[in-house]
Amino acid sequence: MSKDWDLIITGGQVFTPAGLAPGSVAVKDGKVADIGDLDTGQAAEVFDASGLTVLPGVIDTQVHFREPGLGHKEDLESGTRAAVLGGVTAVFEMPNTNPATIDEAALNEKLSRAKGRAWCDHAFFIGAAAENADKLGELERLPGCCGVKIFMGSSTGSLLVEDDDTLWAALRSGTRRVSVHSEDEARLRERFELVRDGANVDQHPVWRDEETAIRSTKRILKIARQAGRRIHVLHITTADEMPILAANKDIATVEVTPQHLTLAAPDCYERLGTLAQMNPPIRAEHHRAGLWEGLRRGIVDVVGSDHAPHTREEKAGDYPRTPAGLPGVQTLLPLLLDHMNAGRLTLPRLVDLTSAGAQRLFNIAGKGRIAVGYDADFTLVDLKAKREITGDWLASKCGWSPFEGMTVTGWPMATIIRGSIVMRDGELPGQAAGNPVRFTETMPHSA
DSSP states (O other): OOOSEEEEEEEEEEEETTEEEEEEEEEETTEEEEEESOOGGGEEEEEEOTTOEEEEOEEEEEEOOOTTTOTTTOOHHHHHHHHHHTTEEEEEEOSOSSSOSOSHHHHHHHHHHHTTTOSSEEEEEEEOOTTTGGGHHHHTTSTTEEEEEEESSOOSSSOOOOSHHHHHHHHHSOSSOEEEEOOOHHHHHHHGGGTTTOOOGGGHHHHTOHHHHHHHHHHHHHHHHHHTOOEEEOSOOOTTHHHHHHTTTTTEEEEEOHHHHHOOBTHHHHHHGGGGOOSSOOOBHHHHHHHHHHHHTTOOOEEOOOBOOOOHHHHTSOTTSSOOOBOOTTTHHHHHHHHHHTTSSOHHHHHIIIIIHHHHHHTBSSOSSOOTTSBOOEEEEEEEEEEEOOTTTOOSTTOOOTTTTOEEEEEEEEEEETTEEEEETTBOOSOOOOOBOOBGGGOOOOO
């Protein structure tokens, strides 16, 4: 006798657009088929989610998986494996690889590399550069592309757009939301004298100071408004930028990272040294408090990990010649669940920051909520489980985390992508079968 459904998840609390309630979710052909009080006898496979909370699949909209060119730090297989172990069902990967992702061939190369190796669904950013600024409108519409990324300040890699003319050209070419790393390159160069001859890493937020971020964010907002273009300002680090961005919410959306919400200077530099070095920097406590206030007031739209691994050996050099960036895709959800349990955000706000918000900003097709007809992407969590973040749990090739040794409350117990159980209880029972993410703004036209 054939079964009506491929999978039913039963016994848990399910977070749907109507809120959190007990119930079951049925899956057919990779989609949500029904929600409610369902007969498990109609399913080919039953997942007992007793004691668990079934959330929409977590989407991490900023990761650097380093492939091609820097595979000793991370690659698409190891990075996506870390993602699903952390409850993440889809990732958007950044273009500052080697070669940089600035044309169709480079994008297709990444999509080809991901096929059969990526554990979760994925999409790739096209990097803006002087040589492709007038072609971005075509490039952003390619299958598997999540949009355009602009680096206004130099970070890891060679992509940099610092002059107003190229920024204007990039924002005038195309229609999709553009993601921006906002630091003022001229000020970075000017202030590099403070650390050029060597310094303690606690000077990182002094060199890349608040004004470096504020000046850049004001500038990109002005150009975006002139160009009539939606932008997404990544990894905000200052309390000062929140009211500026709040005044421009009609065109600008806002990301913060778990590390900027969790760590603060100078303590992080004293404890972790260069392992806490990233761009823009982790700043003083009053800035962290300002980010939480922006999150509480609804200014923040999404949390992205900015997973950017480097090896311990690379990090062990002398500042400022040590690379900036730290891993985070696997710890994104555990950290947010811990903050939720500490009363800093609610479960509905967590869901909005990790799934619904990403869908809304990037117009993802069929993801971001548990609703009939949507992709059957689920992140199952134990809201009360206390776990230590340990080195043997981490899957990233870099082999470390700034949060190693931290005990958190709340833990991802299963990752289900398009109805397939990809991770369960810390194990990966199946095969890597991630697909490119689809977007409503680039759906193929029928003849």
